[in-house]
Amino acid sequence: MIEFCNFYPLGSDRRFIANSDTFLLLEERVGACQVFIFVWRDFSRVFIAGGQLGYDWTAREADTIEIEALAERFKRPELHRALALRRKGSGAP
Numbered sequence: 001m002i003e004f005c006n007f008y009p010l011g012s013d014r015r016f017i018a019n020s021d022t023f024l025l026l027e028e029r030v031g032a033c034q035v036f037i038f039v040w041r042d043f044s045r046v047f048i049a050g051g052q053l054g055y056d057w058t059a060r061e062a063d064t065i066e067i068e069a070l071a072e073r074f075k076r077p078e079l080h081r082a083l084a085l086r087r088k089g090s091g092a093p
Helices: 064-074 077-090
Strands: 004-006 023-030 033-040 046-051 058-061
Touching: 023 064, 023 077, 033 064, 033 077, 046 064, 064 077
Parallel strands: none
Antiparallel strands: 004 058, 023 033, 033 046, 046 058
16 A cells, blocks of 8 residues: 655754654656655665655655665665565565
8 A cells, every 4th residue: 555644844954854863865867857866764664755845844655666766866876775675575586
């Protein structure tokens, strides 16, 4: 089941999000699209948001295939770790 979350900053300081105790914020860009990837600090969940029109503070949970594609494209160790944990939990290779 895909879940949606709202990630509202306190005030206008975006560092609040990047330094959250709950998740890590990874920001990437693909052409004109800005991609925001929220990785839970225990690597159990990954949410994605963003796009050409910007970020409206709502993100949706990524499935295994999306995490795999993001990890491959952006070469982020946090995403590889989340993917490995997810595969281990599901028994997938």
